[in-house]
Amino acid sequence: MKLIKDKVAKLSFVALLVTMTAAIFYTPTASAHGEKSQAAFMRMRTIHWFDLNWSKEEVAINDTMSISGKFHVFAGWPETVDKPEVSFLNVGIPGPVFIRAGSWIGGQLVPRSVSLELGETYEFKVLLRARRPGEWHVHSMMNVQGGGPIIGPGKWVTITGSMGQFTNPLTTLTGQTIDLKTYALDSIYFWHAVWYAIGLAWMLFWVKRPLFVPRHIAVSSGKADSLISAADKKVGVAFALGTVVMLGVTMGTTNEKYPVTTPLQAGLMRGMKPIEMPATTVSVKVDDATYRVPGRAMQMTLTITNNGDSAVRLGEFNTASVRFLDADVLEDESGYPDDLLAEEGLTVSDNSPLAPGETRTVSVTASDAAWEVYRLADLIYDPDSRFAGLLFFFDEDGGRQMVMVDAPLIPSFI
Numbered sequence: 001m002k003l004i005k006d007k008v009a010k011l012s013f014v015a016l017l018v019t020m021t022a023a024i025f026y027t028p029t030a031s032a033h034g035e036k037s038q039a040a041f042m043r044m045r046t047i048h049w050f051d052l053n054w055s056k057e058e059v060a061i062n063d064t065m066s067i068s069g070k071f072h073v074f075a076g077w078p079e080t081v082d083k084p085e086v087s088f089l090n091v092g093i094p095g096p097v098f099i100r101a102g103s104w105i106g107g108q109l110v111p112r113s114v115s116l117e118l119g120e121t122y123e124f125k126v127l128l129r130a131r132r133p134g135e136w137h138v139h140s141m142m143n144v145q146g147g148g149p150i151i152g153p154g155k156w157v158t159i160t161g162s163m164g165q166f167t168n169p170l171t172t173l174t175g176q177t178i179d180l181k182t183y184a185l186d187s188i189y190f191w192h193a194v195w196y197a198i199g200l201a202w203m204l205f206w207v208k209r210p211l212f213v214p215r216h217i218a219v220s221s222g223k224a225d226s227l228i229s230a231a232d233k234k235v236g237v238a239f240a241l242g243t244v245v246m247l248g249v250t251m252g253t254t255n256e257k258y259p260v261t262t263p264l265q266a267g268l269m270r271g272m273k274p275i276e277m278p279a280t281t282v283s284v285k286v287d288d289a290t291y292r293v294p295g296r297a298m299q300m301t302l303t304i305t306n307n308g309d310s311a312v313r314l315g316e317f318n319t320a321s322v323r324f325l326d327a328d329v330l331e332d333e334s335g336y337p338d339d340l341l342a343e344e345g346l347t348v349s350d351n352s353p354l355a356p357g358e359t360r361t362v363s364v365t366a367s368d369a370a371w372e373v374y375r376l377a378d379l380i381y382d383p384d385s386r387f388a389g390l391l392f393f394f395d396e397d398g399g400r401q402m403v404m405v406d407a408p409l410i411p412s413f414i
């Protein structure tokens with residue numbers, strides 16, 4: 001019996017060692033950063049990011065790159081997410097590995113929160129200056145007050161060089177050129193040290209004599225007054241006066257050194273300019289939409305009518321940043337993130353050119369590992385089984401039309 005016990009103990013120890021070693025050597029690379037775990041219907045029914053472009057895939061410290069593109073604010077915004085009346089255009093990166101040198105919506109600089117309108121499409125650009133070497137997954141992102149972060153697609157960007165070389169120069173309106181990376185740091189260190197030292201000095205003054213038991217005895221035997229001498233009182237007054245005088249004087253010298261200062265600039269920016277989207281001449285009706293559980297695809301029956309004057313074909317279906325393309329119609333040239341790009345992911349039962357005036361009902365399948373990897377398949381856990389996405393139609397000259405689709409998405413189990 002004892003032998004078995006020993007053996008079990010030994011084996012458990014070995015198992016523990018193996019597990020610990022494995023845990024140490026197992027370093028998974030995260031390829032998405034937050035968005036996968038968010039509710040699928042929320043990602044499909046809030047902001048549609050498209051036409052994204054990352055200007056560089058590799059950038060040296062202090063060099064800049066930009067993310068630009070468009071986003072459509074879906075009109076069927078979910079109830080549980082506050083309307084984007086107070087939103088902030090952000091970037092999703094692990095801390096300031098880049099600094100944001102500028103961000104624009106519709107050509108307007110947006111350092112503050114902005115108001116977005118449901119149903120509108122906006123153009124944006126974020127200019128980033130490289131700060132920390134490494135490989136970073138850079139997302140566009142919108143923070144919605146009362147809603148949370150709405151994360152756009154992310155792409156890996158490499159920064160080369162060393163962080164020590166990073167600078168962040170800025171010329172103020174008083175004509176000084178400063179480096180925001182280190183500006184005023186010395187003063188912060190100095191004044192924190194000074195006041196901390198004064199606090200310590202006050203404590204040391206009292207701590208150097210017996211602290212607790214003798215003082216407790218003195219107080220309880222009614223001799224509390226003997227504990228604070230006239231000299232102690234003088235020191236107390238000196239500290240009090242010294243503090244007030246020092247505050248007054250340094251406030252004065254700081255005002256002299258920085259005679260022009262302004263309050264923090266804040267406040268919501270309204271009136272963001274949306275893009276004037278051309279009126280679409282293609283109309284699409286979603287007759288039904290389903291997805292297999294488990295599975296990696298969704299299937300829609302669409303009735304498409306071409307009211308324009310040139311024949312069109314369906315090239316892309318985009319939902320929750322996953323782009324399903326029909327390779328015969330559209331090829332991505334923007335270097336869209338691989339894990340979100342299904343180059344041949346879109347199958348249309350009949351994708352021959354749809355002539356002007358013609359109506360056709362087709363079966364469309366959007367299929368790719370991304371459907372599962374990005375957990376759009378997890379719609380099965382969501383309380384609102386509806387999807388939304390963008391369809392892109394192309395005419396013979398390459399002209400593009402965007403049509404929004406939105407319908408219930410019904411699971412099928414057998």
Ligand SMILES: [Cu+2]
Nearest residue numbers: 032033137154
């Ligand atoms: Cu990421």
